[in-house]
Amino acid sequence: MSDVDDYKYxxxxxxQILxxxxxxxTPENEIDLVLQLPTKFGMGFLLMDQNFPxxxxxxFGHTGAGGSVGFAAPAKNFSFAYVMNRIETDxxxxxxxxxxxxxxxxxxxxNNNNSSFHRRLSPYLFIFCSIVFLYQFPSSP
Known part of the structure; x- marks a missing residue:
């Protein structure tokens, strides 16, 4: 849970908080009254091992309405957030x-312990986000 200040950690x-x-x-197999699914919660966070084994x-993190999600995977030194401009109900x-x-x-x-992961991921995420943006907002003819 670091690297928020130019790799000064x-x-x-x-x-302790982590x-x-x-x-x-949460009691084992307790059904969430909103989601109607068994869920587990830590201190304010949804525990998501079953979602992303x-x-x-x-x-830990949380999902949001329509498909948004944000979570951290401390064991992998990785965090992820996804927001969208179109709600998905399924x-x-x-x-x-x-x-x-x-x-x-x-x-x-x-999981393959690729040390160059962070250097290679940023361009791919930029390209992915650009494609999604262009798909959502095509230029006028």
């Missing part, structure tokens, strides 16, 4: 198809 969450954040405070353990699996394939590819690289 100033932490956002200290180790341990509390990823420890479940290839990035586990200790994933996200029953908990993983929106709009970012699912991107996360699968990212997890594959992280």
């Amino acid at each position: 100033k932490r956002l969450l200290n180790e 341990k509390v954040a990823i420890k479940s405070n 290839s990035l586990a353990p200790g994933i 996200t029953q699996s908990g993983i929106d198809v709009r970012y699912k394939s991107m996360l699968i590819k990212i997890a594959d690289v992280l």
Whole structure:
């Protein structure tokens, strides 16, 4: 949970808070009254290991209405956020198809311990975001 200040490693969450954040405070298999699914919560965070097992353990964050998501995977030194401009109402699996394939590819690289991951990821994310933007807002003829 670092690298927010030009690689000076100033932490956002200290180790004690991180341990509390990823420890479940929810009874096993308790059904969420809103989602109508079994969910686990830490201290204010949704615990997401079951959503993204290839990035586990200790994933915490939260999903939002229509497909947005933000989470951190401390074991992989990785965080991810996705926001959209079109609400998707069919996200029953908990993983929106709009970012699912991107996360699968990212997890594959992280799990292969590729040291050049961060240098290679930024251009790909820029290209991906540009394509999505152009698709959503095509130029006039």
